[in-house]
Amino acid sequence: MNRRSKGAGPEPYDFRRPTKLSREHIRTLQIAYETFARQFTTILTTSLRAVSQVTLLSIEQFTYDEYIASLASPTIIAKVSMEPLPGTAIVEFSLSIAMTSIDHLLGGSGGPQPERPLTDIETPLLQSLFSRVLGELRYAFEGIASIRPQLAGIEYNPQFVQAGGASDPVIVASFEMRVGAEECVATVCLPLGMIFPKLQGDRTDVQLSPAQRAAREAAHRNLVAGLESVPLDVAVRFQPMHMRPEELISLRPGDVVTLNHPATQPLAVTAAGITFAHAVPGSQGSRLACLVVAPAKEEDR
Incomplete structure (x- = not known):
């Protein structure tokens, strides 16, 4: 007995798991x-x-x-x-x-x-x-x-x-x-x-016609343009500090926690946990703001 049908016929297609074979x-x-x-x-x-x-x-x-x-x-x-x-x-x-x-x-x-x-x-x-x-x-x-x-x-x-x-x-x-x-x-x-x-292999681009290559480049430009307009959560952060669990548990309103961030060192501007710039705090009119600056000398590589 054969375990699979030999005859050709329609096959179900799962859109959640598309085939990768061209x-x-x-x-x-x-x-x-x-x-x-x-x-x-x-x-x-x-x-x-x-x-x-x-x-x-x-x-x-x-x-x-x-x-x-x-x-x-x-x-x-x-x-x-x-x-x-x-x-x-x-x-x-x-x-x-x-x-x-x-x-x-x-x-x-x-x-x-x-x-x-x-x-x-x-x-x-x-x-x-x-x-x-x-x-x-x-x-x-x-x-x-x-x-x-x-x-x-x-x-x-x-x-x-x-x-x-x-x-x-x-x-x-x-x-x-x-x-x-x-x-x-x-x-x-x-x-x-x-x-x-x-x-x-390295044969994908060779097999593309000029029209297909132009369509791929247009899709790439559209993708880049779309990504550039996506909103991201950005944070301006002090250097992290270490505390023992007993110190965290004992914190009460009015307690003062000393930061380890030097006053001369800029703050880190981060997105998704990645630092991409440095800034100093300030204001613009009635709103808080920060000014992007060069990193401190000890971090400048």
Whole structure:
């Protein structure tokens, strides 16, 4: 049984979590994954000596929690490091496909397989096959990034895999995978933060037309103009002072608290806790005011 529908159709769009992948990003990944699928097919066919096929179905963005929830249990979940890229990738396919592949590796003809974790003899066989598959993943991604995929471990229960936070965005490529009479939907999951900077590269401005570049510059000017008119809370402050809790508790109306601010030192003009100017207190008519001045010599750097 496939765990995801193969047919194309309308997909719900969550405006609270818009996709960050453009058509150019999807196309770049599609080329890489189609290359990977062809090489994967070749490895399975030559290694297992059985009719095999791997075909790219879709590339979608989910949260890590949504991806994990979509997986069956048990299943084969290979955790993969993608040095020098940060984070952990996941290559996942059904346990029945894994058992069928091992059966063919040992000279069997396939057929119904037991649903159980791999034995100590079967695990190295699958790991050896995986090492060849990851080599082809490295080759397929050469146009995007230079990576060194390494198998970091195999799990069977998706809930035991900690490869990201629940709300972290991930890019999931789904493949139709067939080995003999067995088939499943296999997936490759990459954290968005791992691959998105490589998809961006330095090519964004090159791909813009003159009209698009002019629209971007106009939007930037409008944004700057809008920010310049936003009201901010500004404070004029003395230097802070330290008091013990018992002194604070004992304060009464009429008490005098001595400030540590030197009379010759200007006050700090701050916004959002950041000092951006210095000033001396004064008045303008009947209103209190301050005059912006140069900082004191001991602060002047």
